[in-house]
Amino acid sequence: MTDRLKLAFVGCGAIARFHLDGIQGHEPRIDVTALVDLDQDKAQGFAEETGGRVFTSLDTALAEGDFDAVDIMLPHDLHEEAAIQCLEAGKHVLLEKPMAPSIDACDRILAAAKKSPCVFMVAENSQYWPEILEAKRHIESGAIGDIITARAAFIYAFDDYWFKEARPWRYEKGRTGGGIAIDGGSHWIRPLRMWMGELKEAVGVLGHPLDKMEGESLARALFRFESGATAIFDAMMIDTTFAPEPWWRVTGTKGELTINAGLDGSNLWLWDKEHPEGKELFASAGYTESFGPELSDFTSAILEGTELAAGPEHAVGELRAALAIYRSVESGKWEQVWE
Ligand SMILES: NC(=O)c1ccc[n+]([C@@H]2O[C@H](COP(=O)([O-])OP(=O)(O)OC[C@H]3O[C@@H](n4cnc5c(N)ncnc54)[C@H](O)[C@@H]3O)[C@@H](O)[C@H]2O)c1
Known part of the structure; x- marks a missing residue:
């Protein structure tokens, strides 16, 4: 197993700034290699800082990008589709809170995560x-x-x-x-x-x-x-x-x-x-x-097999x-x- 993690940002809006600051200040094992956003300028801004490749659709990023994990930072109603698509594509998934807007949608994501050998974590920074x-x-x-x-x-x-x-x-x-x-x-x-x-x-x-x-x-x-x-x-x-x-x-x-x-x-x-x-x-x-320790917890779970501070089932509690x-x-x- 490699000792570095290639990560794609899926959604490059407000919270992405905090995630990137956390990585830059705290988690040197992550390389942000892809930036996905419908708004190309937002993705481009982060690409200039990270050297990652810009994509304006998740489909294209999954087909052509070079990454093992995704950090999904999209509006809540888009969480389910993106998380399931990435898990089914064999990517480790960090998903911003809430997992999804409804319990049914959370159950579908959890079922996809159970079928996948990859790490699935909900980002609850508190x-x-x-x-x-x-x-x-x-x-x-x-x-x-x-x-x-x-x-x-x-x-x-x-x-x-x-x-x-x-x-x-x-x-x-x-x-x-x-x-x-x-x-x-x-x-x-x-x-x-x-x-x-x-x-x-x-x-x-x-x-x-x-x-x-x-x-x-x-x-x-x-x-x-x-x-x-x-x-x-x-x-x-x-x-x-x-x-x-x-x-x-x-x-x-x-x-x-x-x-x-x-x-x-x-x-x-x-x-x-x-x-x-x-x-x-x-x-x-x-x-x-x-945010730095949050990204580190996800990275260690992938690279070292450590247990998450809080698993995804727990994260449905809020x-x-x-x-x-x-x-x-x-x-x-x-x-x-x-x-
Ligand atoms: N942990 C925290 O403190 C915290 C704070 C704010 C937001 N959040 C969470 O982060 C997530 C994102 O919130 P935000 O404030 O960054 O929102 P935002 O609107 O600033 O960013 C969302 C980004 O997703 C992009 N986008 C929308 N649809 C897309 C699609 N189909 N494909 C690709 N990109 C698409 C938008 O262009 C935008 O840049 C939410 O789940 C929110 O609850 C967490």
Whole structure:
């Protein structure tokens, strides 16, 4: 087996920049040898940096390109077809979250992955976010005692960076599968699962304060975990000014951990009897630091046969949580996440 991985970017939009920065800063074993995008200029921009070959269709890239793995970064409604096509062509597949907009589509992708000898991974970068991993270590070492509850607050003043007019698909429910709970919300739900174990059920309400967005731009939900512990999931993307607030707060019998974060960095704080004013435990560039380790996990699984930090079946959990919230809005009741 070779010690290098030839990778094709399939979709060269906003998140591709973060993936390439992660590779350049963290994963020297990857050569990006193909760049696929309907928009040739976008692919060309990355080709100039990587030396890879430009393609404007996945069909042509699979027929003529030189790569062993693909990193699929397409709108959600295109995930299923592209992932299955690449798995059937014998490529290892890294697929941006969510796996697909519906459980049926996820099941079809998982079935194709089971038939393939290749690695299939869903890219959920919060699995590798330094403060979240550091919080997990402190929780496991008993820093805050037994977890009682937590709050994940995806509170994001509307900023068109991820939602530029060039990406109108993110406003369309038919293309994303819903709204912010299914989309950015996954990055707030995964850490709760990492710290508190598996989700059992959810109940919530949705709102639409952002006129442009067809799906919800407000989701406020309660989660109950298999352990019996509960957490609040708050997701708000509104064109307003928010007061500062931790993105995560984990409350235990001995104290609390909080993570304050933004796209430009994050920090982890401990609050307990010895530190009633709080103590900073860790700080880093945060979110942007998560993509390098994510790409490394995928690369090591292919080149060394190591186990993924989170397998693809596990990665359906965030989608299931969002769908359970949506169902609960209809039923007015708690809904099972893994029904
Ligand atoms: N991990 C994160 O923090 C994070 C952040 C943003 C987006 N994402 C995910 O990344 C994925 C892409 O999101 P984005 O914000 O980069 O979107 P984007 O719209 O910026 O990029 C998508 C790209 O796909 C191209 N494209 C569309 N149809 C195509 C086709 N048929 N063939 C080839 N190229 C095609 C578009 O031209 C565009 O360049 C989504 O799954 C999204 O949820 C993850």
